[in-house]
Amino acid sequence: MIPPPAGVVAAVPGQRAERRDPPDLKRAETVEKGHGRIETRRIAVRTKLPSRLDVNWSGLTAICRIERIRELKDRCSREVVYAITSLPRDKLDAPALLKIARDHWAIENRLFHVRDVTFREDACRVRAGSAPQVLADLRNTALTLIRRTGQRPRPARELFAERKWTAIRLVMTS
Numbered sequence: 001m002i003p004p005p006a007g008v009v010a011a012v013p014g015q016r017a018e019r020r021d022p023p024d025l026k027r028a029e030t031v032e033k034g035h036g037r038i039e040t041r042r043i044a045v046r047t048k049l050p051s052r053l054d055v056n057w058s059g060l061t062a063i064c065r066i067e068r069i070r071e072l073k074d075r076c077s078r079e080v081v082y083a084i085t086s087l088p089r090d091k092l093d094a095p096a097l098l099k100i101a102r103d104h105w106a107i108e109n110r111l112f113h114v115r116d117v118t119f120r121e122d123a124c125r126v127r128a129g130s131a132p133q134v135l136a137d138l139r140n141t142a143l144t145l146i147r148r149t150g151q152r153p154r155p156a157r158e159l160f161a162e163r164k165w166t167a168i169r170l171v172m173t174s
Contacts, residue, residue, distance in 0.1 A: 024048040028094035030102075040069040043098040047089065059086045066101050115139050118153040145170055 021027070029042045044065045053060055064083040069076065083101070085092070115121045119139050126132055146156040149170065160167035 022046070022048065026092075026094040028098045030095075030098060036072065038071040040067075040071075041098055041102065042067045042069075043094050043101070045092060045094045045097055047092060053084070057084060057086075060084055061086055061089055062092050062097075064097060064101075066098070111140075111143075114143065114153055118143070118157050145174055148174070 024047045026045045027043065029040065031041075032039045045062050046064075047062050049060060049063060053063070062085050064085065066081045066083060068079045068081075070078075081101075085097070087097075112121075115136070119142075121136075121139065124132075124135065126135055142157075143153055146153050149156065151159070160170075
């Protein structure tokens with residue numbers, strides 16, 4: 001069997017071979033350049049849902065496929081994530097959903113990544129009871145105090161490790 005030529009999409013006989021999205025599928029794309037990389041984000045949103053999804057998720061209004069492509073000088077990475085949402089139909093604009101997904105990662109980068117890099121949170125083996133939440137709250141409090149001083153978290157942690165009284169004074173006066 002001879003494979004079809006590159007770039008040809010299967011079509012109904014007698015019709016042009018072109019990609020046709022379902023009427024409920026909406027797409028959006030953003031491209032950002034900076035910090036030595038190019039990041040492309042694409043989203044495809046469907047509001048016509050398979051009936052099996054209603055069983056486990058009542059109130060579900062859309063499913064999304066988010067693709068992130070990150071190009072550096074020497075390598076490229078691609079990540080595909082699937083998401084569900086219960087946002088009202090009037091807020092299911094594809095570009096708006098792509099922004100919501102991006103903003104979510106901004107929170108991830110601002111808080112969780114900073115906590116891990118500054119306090120090596122992922123290496124912590126505390127898992128039982130309420131201790132993990134208490135430690136996370138203490139780390140968040142420490143980050144808040146550090147940010148109020150205008151310092152960057154990691155250098156401030158190293159400074160406070162050397163000068164414990166400076167850290168104690170900061171806690172006592174806040």
